Amino acid sequence: MPPYVPPPEPLSPDDPLSPLSFNPYKGSRGLMRGWRAVKNSLAGFxxxxxxxxxxxxxxxxxxILIPCGLAVPVDPASRVxxxxxxxxxxxxxxLxxxxxxxxDRISLERHELSRRAKDLxxxxxxxxxLMCVMAWAVIVGPLVVRWFRALL
Known part of the structure; x- marks a missing residue:
């Protein structure tokens, strides 16, 4: 027979392991949750x-670039x-x-930390x-050069 272990004490509200208080905006589950997420995402767009x-x-x-990326003759990994x-x-x-x-919701006044966050x-x-430009330059650049040489 295992030794007696008393039940755990209830967690205080400021304990990081205590359950969060009820949030009325997080009430849906399942398909409704997914549907609301799609609606919120479209509202964000x-x-x-x-x-x-x-x-x-x-x-x-x-x-412009997505159709070009689909049309350019490169291997699938480069296309991705x-x-x-x-x-x-x-x-x-x-983001x-x-x-x-x-x-801006917190405050519209000028503050060093707000400026830093926005600059970051x-x-x-x-x-x-820059990463986008580099990827296109490395992958599509040689093709464009080859096409221009063929035209000349």
């Missing part, structure tokens, strides 16, 4: 297109890299826009754009 000029510019670039690099720019821009919105988000977008 709508806001980004309506409110964020940088996202609109990058979306226009994606509208081309398309993923474009989608990564959109992802990072969405940067959400970061900026959250900072902007730097992340720049890194994603």
């Amino acid at each position: 709508h806001v980004a297109i309506r409110e964020e000029s940088a996202f609109r510019q990058e979306l226009a670039l994606a509208a 890299l081309l398309l993923a690099s474009v989608l990564l720019v959109l992802i990072v821009e969405l 940067n826009s959400s970061l900026e919105a959250a900072i 988000g902007s730097a992340a977008v720049m890194v994603a754009l």
Whole structure:
């Protein structure tokens, strides 16, 4: 027979292992949760297109590059890299826009930490754009050079 183990004491509200309090926005489960997630995601795209000029510019670039990435004659791994690099720019821009919105929600006054957070988000977008340019230059660049040499 195992030794007696007393039941655990109830966790205090400030204990990190205690269950979170009820959140009315997290009530759905199953298919309804998935449906609401899709609706929220589409609402996020709508806001980004309506409110964020940088996202609109990058979306226009994606509208050009994605069909080009599908049409260019490269191996499947290179095609995935081309398309993923474009989608990564959109992802990072969405995250940067959400970061900026959250900072603006907290306060519109100028603060060093707010500026730093926004600058870091902007730097992340720049890194994603540079990665996209590098991927396209390395994969598609030699093909373009070959096509121009064939024309001349």
